Amino acid sequence: MAIKVNRTRRWVLLGGVTAIATGFAIREYRLIPQDYSGGHLSVSDAHEQALSGDILLVDIRTPREWTATGIGEGALPLDMRRDDFEQALTELTGGDRNAPVALICARGVRSARLSNRLSEAGFTNILDVPEGMLGSAAGPGWVRAGLPVERNTGETG
Helix, strand or coil: CHHHHHHHHHHHHHHHHHHHHHHHHHHHHHHCCCCCCCEECCHHHHHHHHHHCCCEEEECCCHHHHHHHCEECCEEECCCCCCCHHHHHHHHCCCCCCCCEEEECCCCHHHHHHHHHHHHCCCCCEEECCCCCCCECCECHHHHCCCCEECCCCCCC
């Protein structure tokens, strides 16, 4: 009888560990897709490089989100849901699809997905800020890191 209890306990423990590991793998895959080949920046590096002009930092969230938290200092708001998003981004880069562009969203999910899409569309230097504005598994995020934000009334760029 004691052997059955131990075996049962081992199977339950093994099943629990497997479920947890699978959950982490799925969560991490959604955060940064495996086929994404671009670079990543921390929020502090993104802030510093945006202010120095080394990158174009684009906040791809919605106007409602910009109003709720503000926009990171040095970032330009450009709602990723715009039908002309790629065209508007091309205009922001002065037509240079090789210009370094960093994308930030709330928690890094949308920016990772959009990074893939833009790379497929011919942008060659797309960077992701996986922490996002609100934090993720990649880090605390812009707001909790205490980086400066500029208030926005929801106007789209």
